[in-house]
Amino acid sequence: MAPDDLVPDGAPQDAVVVDGRQTQVWRSLDELPADLGPTVVTIGNFDGVHLGHQEVLGVVVAQARARGAAAVAVTFTPHPRAVHVPEEPLRLVTSPAQRRELLAATGLDGVLELDYTLAFAAQSPREFVESCFVRGLGATAVVVGRDVQLGAGNSGNLATLVGLGEEHGFEVVTVEDLGVAGGRWSSTAARRLLDDGDVTRASRILGRQHRLRAEVVHGDARGRTIGFPTANLSQEVEGLVPADGVYAGWMLRRGGGADAVLPAAVSIGTNPTFDGTQRRVEAYVLDRTDLDLYGEAVELDLVAHLRPTLRFTSVDELVTQMDADVVRVREVLAAEGPPPARP
Template sequence: MTPDEVTPEDVPVDDGRARVWRSLAEVPTDLGPTVVTIGNFDGVHLGHQEVLGVVVERARARGAAAVAVTFTPHPRAVHLPEEPLRLVTSPSQRRELLGATGLDGVLELDYTLELAAQSPREFVESCFVRGLGASAVVVGRDVRLGAGNSGNLETLAALGAEHGFDVVTVEDLGVGGGRWSSTAARRLLDDGDVTRAARILGRHHRLRAEVVHGDARGRTIGFPTANLSQDVEGLVPADGVYAGWMLRAGGGPEAVLPAAVSIGTNPTFDGTQRRVEAYVLDRTDLDLYGEVVELELVRHLRPTLRFTSVEELVTQMDADVEQVREVLAADDRPAARR
């Protein structure tokens, strides 16, 4: 069977939430036929979204369920534990982003050395054929699967011909000669370039964590900040000051608020712990302690600096706030969190 080639187009998606299965044993026996794709999907960037759009489109046309197969932890964490990989999105963020594409289900397989040792045939037959009843598998041309990444597009096409599922290929996509990739998004975020990262992700990058007590120093100088816990979800970008939005759960006028976001160690006060904190513009009355918030980062404004006095710091913060206003006035206000 020759792989069926398609050029991805805009595919309608919905805001539903996909069912999440953490093993093949959890997949319903009455799921019926599926259209499947596979990948790590870190960041769920525009390239991922194109593939997932094709999955949803093909599934709807066939009356099948649209399913993405992914892994936790990231395979690199298993194969190269000595080289930690900072991921663009946490597992829960990834689930939400995958669910928003219109998928019916997400299969999160526990990535182990045992799983990694399966041959391409063993994996395809156990997962795609017996586990998910795939009628089609949608992949990029550079697909690799099985032990040592020994399986490729031709391998998958041969197994599809044998087991009766179609193989649909989606071309690599990008802009300016570059390829949309999680690696490129990570590199840009590490550099603090959230604007260019957003062009790969298809949205502004977000951080999520509970608001905890800090030093309360900001309140004494007129800029009370919400300090995020150290358990931040999402890749924390380079130190600096950013224009962004704070998103709170629920609706109403308090759900989306303009914010100046600071990331760093606060060198003016000889800080040593790297923190993420946000000042909500013109608000000194908010009590956010214990609340889980998201920070959507729109633009990097300046690096973290050491000031010689509190007065110099306050003068700069006043300027930062005015710049945040200008940036956010030109940005689309995000929807409130669910």
């Protein structure tokens, strides 16, 4: 079944288009086309869509192409931890929209986002597999890691899934647990590194530079008065905002052309020199004072952490440090090279 045929008549049409290719997004089992199957399926939270996720999703797409099936990832909204441990808020690496785009970029034909509730979590492994994989998706194969868990209390494991596959006619394909030196690729590890400001090491888990996205809004306009006009991002930033500090990065604009990718010094913090209290993300595009970005949604790819946020005793001292920051940003970005194209 082609991606354009994956929408049932009368169902909400929601899709992500990456490089001209459409990936359908369904928000419930009821939205699935009755004749969707066969499919090759995987399941997970996919926060960050890191290199481990990409390895699994690559197998899903390859298996689907070989079988003439649709490649589908099953995921959850909200993150299960937010439901089971609501007293401990979880800061996600990617927003739901960013996650969809990154999943689509792997070549999937569809993403099924299931509403995660305590009632949903109470399903037995059999109930979940039969309703989702068998009746809903018509799975011919399910791709998982060896540590897969499913069903109430994570009571189902790989052996459970294999047994249900034998009963219902789908194959279970396992992907070996791969990772970086010293540990696994994991969303938890990426979050920890970002919280420490180590965007460079986080990128080695994610397989790309960490990205923030938000609309540019009006700020205090101090930067313009001292020769460093900044684009201030709104408080609704998509992507986990890392530790306070100054970063080298790239600003990406969707308009294309010569200004599509711009070198930037990115500041995250409360502007302690000016007794600020609100945490902000702002970016100075190197050597540019002519940009009018207000109201535009921009993206920032963070390459390296340069220094912590500091309180300066005077504006002159701040400007001297910012001049030094710009020099360092140039050096880092020249060594790194421009970011590869991605969603």
